[in-house]
Amino acid sequence: MPRKLALWFVLLIVGFLTGFILQYARLQQAQQELSASTKQLGSCQASEQLSQLRDIATVMFLEAVQKNYGKAGEYSKEFFDQAQRIQSSTEDPALRNLLRDTLATRDQITADLAKGDAAALSEIQPLLSKIEQTAKH
Numbered sequence: 186m187p188r189k190l191a192l193w194f195v196l197l198i199v200g201f202l203t204g205f206i207l208q209y210a211r212l213q214q215a216q217q218e219l220s221a222s223t224k225q226l227g228s229c230q231a232s233e234q235l236s237q238l239r240d241i242a243t244v245m246f247l248e249a250v251q252k253n254y255g256k257a258g259e260y261s262k263e264f265f266d267q268a269q270r271i272q273s274s275t276e277d278p279a280l281r282n283l284l285r286d287t288l289a290t291r292d293q294i295t296a297d298l299a300k301g302d303a304a305a306l307s308e309i310q311p312l313l314s315k316i317e318q319t320a321k322h
Contacts, residue, residue, distance in 0.1 A: 235319060237267065238271065242264050242313045245261050248260060249309060252301075254298050254299070261295055265288060269288060272285060279319075290308055290312060293308055
């Protein structure tokens with residue numbers, strides 16, 4: 186009788202350990218999948234933010250081409266505010282450097298748009314090109 190009890194006890198322990206190990210392996214696999222999905226989501230969100238930034242820069246440029254400097258100035262403010270938000274939240278050093286350089290042009294572009302100076306176009310165009318090239322990658 187004690188032998189049967191010991192055998193049942195050992196089988197119970199083995200069954201418990203087998204179940205535990207299988208569940209642990211599934212948990213590890215699920216955590217790896219979640220980690221990969223989280224990285225992919227972060228990449229997609231960064232790409233979306235950069236696309237929105239490109240869209241705002243494009244509209245700003247188009248408004249300046251049409252000599253709607255007031256509207257272009259509004260888009261300029263939105264563009265630079267979003268560029269600053271992205272710069273502070275991104276972990277990509279290349280993007281951070283691009284946005285730092287972009288933000289360095291803020292005062293000049295804003296001043297030219299406020300004056301209604303067509304020179305703003307020559308400053309917005311290279312900025313738009315850099316953002317466009319970065320958004321494609």
